[in-house]
Amino acid sequence: MPEKRSKYDTDPLDPDFVRRTEEALGWTGDVPQSDETQPFRRDPAADEQTRRFGDEMADSYPSMFIPPTYEPPRPQQQQQQPFTTFGVGASQSPAQVQPTQPGPSSPYQPNAAPSSRPVARLGIPETIANLLPYIPFYIGLVAAIIELLVVPRNETRTRFHAAQGLALQLAIIAGTLLFQIVGAITDSGFGGFLFWLAQLIFLIVSMARVWQGKPHHIAPLDDATSWLNERIPPMK
Template sequence: MAKKKFDTNPLDPTFPEKIKEAETVVLPKNRFKTSEFPPPSVTEEQTRRFDETNFNNYNSPYNGQNTPANYKTTNLADMNKSSSRKVAKIGLPENILTALPYLPFWIGLIAGLLMLLFVPKSEAKARFHAAQGLAAHIGIFIVSAILSGVGHATDLADMGNWIFTLVTTIMLIVFAIKAWRGKPVHIESVDDLTEWLEDKIKPRG
């Protein structure tokens, strides 16, 4: 008996091989050769290692020059405290220098002028009080001169000048005590003159 196209007779011993051969697709032979990646080349380490000589070269960022001092911020708790630190080139404590420009009469005026001439710019607190005290004395002197001139014409102006001198003397003493104790002293009416004096009068030497 002739076999059918799809003969599924289980008695046929070659049936499994025929089915497997029919389902198998024969691919063409690959003409390309699979190559392996080359071994990684030896390169410099990502983290550079310095010997002791190179490390010492980088240790000083200014090539042996003097390294500037690190800036240290002022503690807010110490802003209003009296300082007994001696000011450079003067040799007097800071609290004494800040009080001198507010002393009444010509003492404070001369002290403020001398401080602006000799206290370095780095001593900002001492220079500020010197300029402000000097500005206050100049303002008092101008007002007193005007009242004295008017006082020749009327006794009322003469009395006003006496009262003004008394009040400003007490005021300057209070300012001197506050500055000596490290308390803030701000005379708003002479702000512009204070800034001008501090800027224009340069320290000598």
């Protein structure tokens, strides 16, 4: 009896063509049905709550409280090479570099020694330029104005004393006028004399402190000093 072929079997010379085609397309055929329940195979290690690592993972995460056992890196020794920098020869060491001239000192520098360095565009030593604004009898007033108009802004200490001295001289003039008015009303000049004597002593003490290089900062005149230093620029 001839073998019954499918209607899709177009190659009568190859009887295994249909079987190979079904295997290539993934046809699994009929699956036998059964009413019995078959349990799946499970790995006992997968059912544990805590996964166990092998012995090779025991030392992967050391405690933070245990000091490291490795040796810290040693600092590399600096190689001996000629000292080179901009403006300095290759064979010249840093100790042989000539020291630079001291620049303008800060007005608030504590325990600053008096400097004999000439002030730029003024030509007189810094110690003398700093005490000129505190000279009594309107001399300090004129000196302070001249210094603010001549001394550049990089001379911070000289300009500070010039502005502070100018503010002090203006405050003394205002106080003198006030006591003169009060003396004219009360017909008594004793208060004006005491004020004149006090301001004279204060100006002399200010000159001595500035000459010795001691910090001389009048706190009530801070705003006036800053305003005068900014509003009176040096002439070009």
